[in-house]
Amino acid sequence: MDVVSPELNSLLPDEIMDTEAIIMDDDPPAESPAASGQSQPSDDSPVPMETDVPAVPEIVSLCSDAPPTQLTQAGTTSTPTGSTLCSTTSATHSLSRVSLTSGSLQKLSAPFTLSANHQIILNKVASSPGADTTRSQGTTTTTTTPGGQQFMVTAIGKSGQPIVLQLPHTGSKSASVQGLGEAKANPQHFKVVTVSSASQVSTLQAQQLKTVQIAKKTQVSSAGPIKFVFTKAVNNKGLTAQTSVSNVITGRVLSTGSPVTPPRTITLSETLGSSSKIAISPLKSPSKTMKPVQTVTVGGVGAPQFKTIFPLSTPSNVQQIQVPGSRFHYVRLVTATTGSSTGHAGSPITNSSMTAKPMVVNTTQVRMSVPIVPAQTMKQVVPKPLTSSGQVLTTQTQQRLIMPATSLPQIQPNLTNLPPGTVLAPAPGSGNMGYAVLPAQYVTQLQQSAYVTLASSSGFSTPTGIQTQARLPLNGLSTSGAAFRPRKPCNCTKSQCLKLYCDCFANGEFCQNCNCTNCFNNLEHETDRAKAIKACLDRNPEAFKPKIGKGKEGESDRRHSKGCNCKRSGCLKNYCECYEAKIMCSSTCKCVGCKNFEESPERKTLMHLADAAEVRVQQQTAAKTKLSSQISDLLTRTTPAITSGGGRMPYTFVTKEVAEVTCECLLEQAEQAELNQQPQATAERMILEEFGRCLMRIISSAGKTDYPSINC
DNA sequence: GAGTTTGAAACT
DNA sequence: CAGTTTCAAACTC
Structure with a gap:
């Protein structure tokens, strides 16, 4: 049985959620030994994280063949903090209890059972096999079992070496590890921890531990392997292909034994050469049919820099986004949803040959991976693309905050203050350790100016690279719905x-279609934006929290958290944040001459006027809509009959010449009447009759291609 | 559309 | 923490 260091148990729970638990490594990527291509320490030498380990955040994706039943024990609650590091988005695996709210991290104070459908962020640790040591840096804790099986458990660590461990769906035989940096030369040990049951999460009691010891070894072959594909993450420039990793690592699962997870050993087999993929084969693994996974490839077509295999059946709760040209990687954390959703609904992948089918996201500006997982607050789902991949794009609607994954040690936002729906994103391969907090509607924001193309693997290689297209939602709402x-x-x-x-x-939110000048609120200025966010949070940790929240018990449901400070507006103009939010001022307000209270006659009058104005606007809008519809309908019904003459409208035949001729005809009738000394009434009648004839000629001529010929 | 007013945010 | 300045939205003309 593996042992977890006492430091670990005492360290993780309180620090992970704390602002101080996250440190952005400020070391520039170029200074990283791994990034700079410098030689690495020997294989077995300990790797002090402070110095030897480059600050290369990694995203580790692993697969587990744990049976899905392990994850169906819904009902437990989340951790006391209401957050979770491990979650799933599987509709079939109800893991809400082990999941946390979006954008938050779960405290890990005890080992968990390795299972599928979970993700966890681990820190890479140095190893000293055989040594019964415990070391800690930030939330990174390592320990060594008597048997020399070293492991560690951590979540978001201060060491700046986070690894996002992604366990795709149950039964997956493929996964990917994004970036291993120096791991190619140094033995790395990872404690692969996940949760197989909610109770384990809620009680923080381990039922099983799995330690993956990754060390540079010769390739180990095995029959019926469960392949773990290690993919080098984008380097610090964010544009290097995955082939940049020359060496790979090997390792194996050292311990198993969970009652729910069958014991097995997983070996990381080394792949020499320029390939960045590492095949990890289980030494003991139940022979199972490989389940389809989804590979999301981003970057240039044909040369993806970033590849992650996503499960199709039980999508991960980490959505990785890579924007070429940016050295940042983004990962969207979403919590479990038992619903419906989504993703692959209605289009299950049954063809095993579709395994690892990439989904290419092409936009006119960026390429990025598109989450396939349902989001907690997903409002709508984009219609499923026509591909067989069954991918469905989802999004969120909650308030979001964006932070760069850049190396900004001073950027340590209190995660608890981040708005729900935020996205933490380690920056694998960037050479920096950092987290990006993306607006949940980030993807959709980008889509406002660009369509996202989803393509299957075949489409990936086609000249167009397009098989299907789907317009992603905007600001969290699907375009298909009227509710932008x-x-x-x-x-x-x-x-x-x-x-x-x-x-x-x-x-x-990102600025999108704004009228701002010199805007830095975009991906192109991630660093500046991160600094700004940090500054705001420093000034006010709740700066990004909604101002309008629920009031105290007994008070109005909605109230301004800080209250307004109006002095001149009487709180009856939109200058007042309370009035703007259509709420009344409360005791927290410091306004002067406030008239925004329940019994205020001014307020009532204003409300009545506002209501009346609103009704007027609605009526006008309805009238315009109706009129427009009628005109459209009229044109639709009449145009075919009257535009047969070369498609021209009848009035276009009333040219200047036609009008002149018509007038001549009318004048001639007037002259005739005068010559014949006809009464005025008769003259008028003759003129009108002539006018009628002229009109008839014009109308009849409209059906001909030639201009009308009017003869008196 | 330009100018003014306003109050939150930022700064000192 | 208070006073001042900056800023962008709301408002007025």
Whole structure:
């Protein structure tokens, strides 16, 4: 049985959720030994994380063949903090109890059972086989079992070496490890921890541990392997292909024994050469049919820099996003949803040959992976692409905050203060350790200006690379639904949209289709944006929390968290945040001359006027819509009959010449009547009759291709 | 559309 | 923490 160091148990619970638990490594990527291609220590030498281990965040994706039944014991609650590091998005595996709210991290104070459908962020640790040591850096803790089986458990560590361990769906035989940096030369030990039952999570009691010892060894072959594909993450430039990793590592699972997870040993087999993929074969593994997984490839077509295998049946809760040209990697954390959703619903992958079918996301501006997992607050789902991959794009609607995955040690946002739906993203391969907090609607924001193309593997290689297209939702809402959430474009000129003056920034959103100038609130300025976010959080840890929240018990459901400070507006203009939010001022307000209270006659009058105005607007809108519809309908019904003459509208035949001729005809009738000394009434009648004839000629001529010929 | 007013955010 | 400045939205003309 593996042993978890006491330090681990005492360390993780309180630190992970704490702001101080996250440190952004400020070392530039180029200074990283791994990034710079410098020689690495020997295989067996300990790797002090402080120095030898490059700050190369990694995303580790592993597969587990754990039976799905392990994950179906729904009902337990999450950790006391309400957060979780491990979660799943599987609709069939109800893991809400082991999942945390989006954007938060779970405290890990005890080992968990390795299982499928979970993700966990681990820290890479150095090893000293045989030594009964325990070391800790930040939340990174390592220990060594008497048998020399070293392992560690951590979540988000201060060491700056996070690894996102992604366990695809149950039964998957493929997974990927994004980036291993120096691991190619140094023995690395990872404690692969996950949760197989909710109770284990809630009680933080381990039922099983699996230690993956990764060391540089010769290739170990095995029959019926479960392949773990290690893919080098994008380097610090974010553009290097995965082939940049020359050496690979080997390792094996050293311990098993969970009642729910069949014992097995997994060996990481080394692949020499320029390949960055490492085949990890289990020494003992139940022979199972490989289940389809989803590979999301981003980057240039044909040369993906970033590949992750996503499960199709039980999508991961980590959505990785890579934007070429950016050295940041993004991962969206979503919590479990028992619903419906989504993803592969209605289009299950049954063809095993589709395993690892890549989904290419092409946009006009960026390429990025598209999450396939359902989000906790998903409102709508984009219609499933026509590909057989069964991918469904989802999004979220909650407030989001974006932070760069860059190396900014001072950026240590309190995760608990991040709005729900935020996305933490380690920056694998960037050479830096960091986290990116993306707006949950980040993807959809990008889609506002670009379509995302989803393509199957075949489409990936085609010239067009397009098989199907799907318009991603905007601002968290599907375009298919009428409910676009309107967001007013900002007009910032001096703040670079990096201060709370900017509504977009304050709402944790990228500027999109705004009128701002010198905008930095975008992916192109991740670093500056991260600094700005950090600054805001330093000033006010709750800067990005909604201002309008639920009031105290007995008070109104909605109230301004800080209250307004109006002095001149009487809190009856939109200057007042309370009034703007359509709530009344409360005791927390410090306003002067407030008229925004329940019994205020001014307020009532204003409300009545506002209601009346709203009704008027609605009526006008309805009238316009009806009129427009009628006109459209009329044109639709009449056009075919009257536009047969070369498609021209009848009035186009009333040219100047036609009008002149018509007038001549009418004048001639008037002259005739005058010559015949006809009464005025008769003259008028003759003129009108002539006018009628002229009109008839014009109309009849409209059906001909020639211009009308009018003769009196 | 330009100018003014306003109050939150930022700064000192 | 208070006073001041900056800023962008709301508002007015």
